[in-house]
Amino acid sequence: MKPELMKRMVKGPDGQEFEVEPLRDYYCEAAPTVMPAAYIKIVEDFFNWARSESIWILGFGTGCGAIEMRPLMTPRFDAYRYGVQWRPTPRQSNLFIISGYLSVKTLKRAIRSYEQMQSPKYVIGLGSCTINGGMYWDSYNTIKRLDDYLPVDLYIAGCMPRPEALLAGFMDMKKIIRAGNAEGANKYAENFDWYKANQKQVIHDWDMPDYNW
Amino acid sequence: MKIPYALLTLFIVVNFGFLQNALIQKIAARVGRRYGIPVWQNYIDLIKNYGQRSSITHGVMFYLGPVFRLSGGVGLLLFVPSIYGSEMFSNFSFAGDLILALYFVFFGTLGMALGAAESGHPHSAIGITRGLSQVTAAELPFALAVFSVALQYQTLSVTDIVAAQQGSILNWTVFTNPLAVAAAMLGFLGSMMRPPFDVVLAPQEIPIGPPTEYHSSYLALMQTNRAIFPVAKMVIYMSLFFGGATSWPVFFLKVFCIYLWSAFVGVVFPRFRVEQSIRWFLIWAVPIGVLSIVLM
Ligand code: SF4
Numbered sequence: 001m002k003p004e005l006m007k008r009m010v011k012g013p014d015g016q017e018f019e020v021e022p023l024r025d026y027y028c029e030a031a032p033t034v035m036p037a038a039y040i041k042i043v044e045d046f047f048n049w050a051r052s053e054s055i056w057i058l059g060f061g062t063g064c065g066a067i068e069m070r071p072l073m074t075p076r077f078d079a080y081r082y083g084v085q086w087r088p089t090p091r092q093s094n095l096f097i098i099s100g101y102l103s104v105k106t107l108k109r110a111i112r113s114y115e116q117m118q119s120p121k122y123v124i125g126l127g128s129c130t131i132n133g134g135m136y137w138d139s140y141n142t143i144k145r146l147d148d149y150l151p152v153d154l155y156i157a158g159c160m161p162r163p164e165a166l167l168a169g170f171m172d173m174k175k176i177i178r179a180g181n182a183e184g185a186n187k188y189a190e191n192f193d194w195y196k197a198n199q200k201q202v203i204h205d206w207d208m209p210d211y212n213w
Numbered sequence: 214m215k216i217p218y219a220l221l222t223l224f225i226v227v228n229f230g231f232l233q234n235a236l237i238q239k240i241a242a243r244v245g246r247r248y249g250i251p252v253w254q255n256y257i258d259l260i261k262n263y264g265q266r267s268s269i270t271h272g273v274m275f276y277l278g279p280v281f282r283l284s285g286g287v288g289l290l291l292f293v294p295s296i297y298g299s300e301m302f303s304n305f306s307f308a309g310d311l312i313l314a315l316y317f318v319f320f321g322t323l324g325m326a327l328g329a330a331e332s333g334h335p336h337s338a339i340g341i342t343r344g345l346s347q348v349t350a351a352e353l354p355f356a357l358a359v360f361s362v363a364l365q366y367q368t369l370s371v372t373d374i375v376a377a378q379q380g381s382i383l384n385w386t387v388f389t390n391p392l393a394v395a396a397a398m399l400g401f402l403g404s405m406m407r408p409p410f411d412v413v414l415a416p417q418e419i420p421i422g423p424p425t426e427y428h429s430s431y432l433a434l435m436q437t438n439r440a441i442f443p444v445a446k447m448v449i450y451m452s453l454f455f456g457g458a459t460s461w462p463v464f465f466l467k468v469f470c471i472y473l474w475s476a477f478v479g480v481v482f483p484r485f486r487v488e489q490s491i492r493w494f495l496i497w498a499v500p501i502g503v504l505s506i507v508l509m
Contacts (some may be wrong), residue, residue, distance in 0.1 A: 031266070034264040034346055038266065045261070047261070047262075047264035050257050050260040050261040050264055051261050051264065053254075053257045053261075054254070054257045054258045054260075054261040056258075075245060075246040075247045078242075078247045078248055078249075079247070080242065080247065080249055081247075081248045081249070081250070081251070082252050083250070083251070083254055083257060085250070085258075087421070088421045088425075089336075089421055089425050089426075091425070091427065091428040092421075092424075092427070092428050092432055094261075118265050118266070118267045118268060118269075118428050118429055119265070119266045119267045120265070120266055148243055185266075185267075
């Protein structure tokens with residue numbers, strides 16, 4: 001564990017000594033809870049419609065795939081037409097696109113970002129690397145099946161899928177959300193121990209709390 | 214009887230604000246040869262954000278930040294008459310409302326600063342420092358212009374200032390006191406959060422500035438304010454400088470044209486850094502404002 005995350009005594013500017021335990025003080029360690037649909041069906045359907053028409057993507061690029069997301073913001077493909085927008089902070093995003101191979105180092109960041117997103121949240125695996133490792137199938141430093149670490153709602157296969165494929169993926173994602181089947185966040189909360197065990201198996205320098213909302 | 218009418222004003226302005234924001238975004242997108250978001254997108258985003266299942270808080274001030282911001286926008290709107298000569302839409306205006314309006318312009322920003330600071334995110338803190346310094350620099354020429362206009366008409370009541378501009382288009386402050394209007398319109402660019410002065414809130418800069426940690430219904434409150442506040446601010450500009458509005462169609466047209474000014478500048482010029490924009494306001498806008506007072 002990094003020294004700055006250790007429990008230690010700190011001297012304040014006024015000379016007072018107090019104890020700091022970063023993992024306790026800076027994070028909330030409460031495990032995620034299952035959050036079922038809270039409203040009657042017709043309201044929930046309405047919200048699902050709104051969720052599907054307003055997809056905010058976390059601007060987080062891993063692997064080769066990030067390069068294929070940029071054309072979607074430009075005149076050629078213009079995903080904004082379909083209510084798809086990019087947000088720079090995980091707090092405000094609903095959709096996390098893992099755009100290609102995920103090295104173990106990046107996985108750690110991906111997990112933290114995913115956990116900071118507010119439910120309901122969705123994950124799209126982009127490219128064959130997220131399905132079975134793709135051409136990195138024998139790499140020592142990338143994960144093979146994304147689904148073991150984060151609950152994936154949809155895969156877009158290819159190496160590399162074109163932006164058109166991504167647009168088609170968004171349309172499929174909308175259908176899943178509207179049907180009320182995009183419950184990845186709840187799946188994650190239900191099988192929390194299993195996901196954590198998998199994650200800890202590959203991440204050896206685990207220096208963060210188990211769940212950092 | 215005033216309260217239902219004030220609520221009606223609020224309702225009209227909220228919807229107008231949402232549609233106008235989307236339209237301006239669409240215009241900016243068309244300049245970049247995109248189609249941009251649908252005009253109703255802002256409504257869907259709002260519903261989506263209210264419909265998020267989870268939200269977390271960082272403390273009391275974190276809650277109050279968006280609330281302060283919203284009350285700043287609503288207050289600004291409700292203490293200035295929207296439609297001149299209409300008993301229905303004169304809202305809660307009174308003799309000294311101009312000073313109160315100036316106060317409300319800042320109120321939301323300060324509340325936001327406190328709220329965002331409590332979130333503890335370093336990007337929020339950076340965003341606040343940048344935002345407060347830029348907004349302060351941008352409000353300076355506006356405040357000078359307001360004093361100049363108040364001196365010109367010898368009153369601090371928005372209604373009286375609008376009344377003095379009636380009759381002919383040549384009675385508008387734009388023609389009777391062009392320097393003050395020029396200073397205020399330059400300052401206006403800085404407070405609309407459009408390029409070249411949008412470094413504070415621009416995504417992909419320091420991620421999105423003060424609202425970095427805001428989400429779900431907190432964010433939805435702030436989005437609502439994003440619809441109200443610019444309109445409220447432009448109502449003041451319209452009343453002080455462009456003859457006010459005597460009916461809703463005139464209101465919509467004038468407010469839209471004033472907004473278009475910042476959008477027009479925004480699509481033409483690239484983004485400034487904060488210290489560049491402060492320097493720009495101090496060098497180009499503030500002297501004009503001082504001059505307008507001196508010549509008054
Ligand atoms: S699927 Fe192909 S293009 Fe995508 S990250 Fe893997 S190797 Fe790169």
